[in-house]
Amino acid sequence: xxxxxxxxxxxxxxxxxxxxxxxxTRAVMRTLGTRLSSGEARYxxxxxxxxxxxxxxxxxxxxxxxxxxxITRVARHAGLNTEAATEGVRAVLKVLRETVSDEVFGHVAxxxxxxxxxxxxxxx
Numbered sequence: 099x100x101x102x103x104x105x106x107x108x109x110x111x112x113x114x115x116x117x118x119x120x121x122x123t124r125a126v127m128r129t130l131g132t133r134l135s136s137g138e139a140r141y142x143x144x145x146x147x148x149x150x151x152x153x154x155x156x157x158x159x160x161x162x163x164x165x166x167x168x169i170t171r172v173a174r175h176a177g178l179n180t181e182a183a184t185e186g187v188r189a190v191l192k193v194l195r196e197t198v199s200d201e202v203f204g205h206v207a208x209x210x211x212x213x214x215x216x217x218x219x220x221x222x
Contacts, residue, residue: 099197101149107196111189114182122183125175126190127153129168134209135160145202165213191218 099107109119131139131154138160143151163171173183195203195218207215 099193100147104147104150104193104197107193108186108189111192112182112185114186118176118178119186119189122172122176122178122186123150123190124153125172126187128155128175129171130206131155132158132161132171133163133168134206138205138209142198142202142206145198150197160209164211165217168214188217195219 105116105120105123108114108123109116112119112122114122127150131143134142134154136156136158139154139156143154143156145151146154169180169183169187172178172187173180176183176186178186191214194206198206203218207218
């Protein structure tokens, strides 16, 4: 799935415009890269189309924070309120889960608190 398709899928799962969904997607990927170890961030980025993978920072130390802080960071970066950011994070995680293999998503989920995987829903 290419970047434009990814953003369109996110927009389709939210009440956000395509532009807002693009901002949200960038914010989620950036925050996810901050939360994952650099090796895991690189692993994920390498398995996404270039335009999506480039959004994930893969350098530096992993920051340990929970789902609530994740949503707060995304809301701040994307200029959304907490409710819209929560629904947006859920949409991005679901689309991400559909974009990568179960193995790749499992690697990512293994470094995140359980709330992240629940937000992404089950594999289809």
